[in-house]
Amino acid sequence: MKSFIIRKLDKTLELDKAISSIDGFKYVPKHQAIKEIIIVNPELIDKLIGTDFDKKYKNILELYLKALEDEGDCEGTLMKALGEVNRLRSIIIRKYQRALSKKTLEKLLKKLKILENELRIKIIDYKLIEEQQKIPEKGITR
Numbered sequence: 612m613k614s615f616i617i618r619k620l621d622k623t624l625e626l627d628k629a630i631s632s633i634d635g636f637k638y639v640p641k642h643q644a645i646k647e648i649i650i651v652n653p654e655l656i657d658k659l660i661g662t663d664f665d666k667k668y669k670n671i672l673e674l675y676l677k678a679l680e681d682e683g684d685c686e687g688t689l690m691k692a693l694g695e696v697n698r699l700r701s702i703i704i705r706k707y708q709r710a711l712s713k714k715t716l717e718k719l720l721k722k723l724k725i726l727e728n729e730l731r732i733k734i735i736d737y738k739l740i741e742e743q744q745k746i747p748e749k750g751i752t753r
Contacts, residue, residue: 636660636710657715660707664699664719668726671695675730686737693730696723 635651638659650656671692678688700723708716 653712656710657712660711661715661719664703667695667699668722671699671726675726675733678733686734686741689730689734689737693727693734696727696730699723700727 633649633651635649636656636659638648638650639646640648650659674688674692674695678685678692681688700720703711703716703719703723711719
């Protein structure tokens with residue numbers, strides 16, 4: 612498979628040179644006509660991965676807020692959100708670690724760690740509340 616570098620000169624595009632292999636971040640767009648794009652600009656890679664991360668992070672936050680509003684199976688929803696945080700962390704470490712700058716990687720992992728800690732605290736709170744409700748209050752008897 613041949614690859615090409617395209618430079619933008621004012622309002623025209625010019626084919627720079629053909630390259631057999633480029634070292635960069637491989638991105639598969641949703642557009643069916645384009646099979647793969649290799650991005651070599653580190654700032655663009657950070658923004659692209661950051662945007663994808665923000666969408667997934669927002670979905671996890673929506674799960675968290677849904678669990679706080681629900682009084683039914685909130686512990687199950689919190690556990691699901693915690694699982695999504697762990698899954699997203701593993702994707703970032705396994706797939707994006709080489710492509711991201713160190714600063715951006717640390718920022719994303721820190722956001723996930725904060726959310727994970729918050730979820731764990733809420734899960735523990737709900738477990739304690741359930742235990743207190745199960746234990747009947749013993750009155751003083753003589």
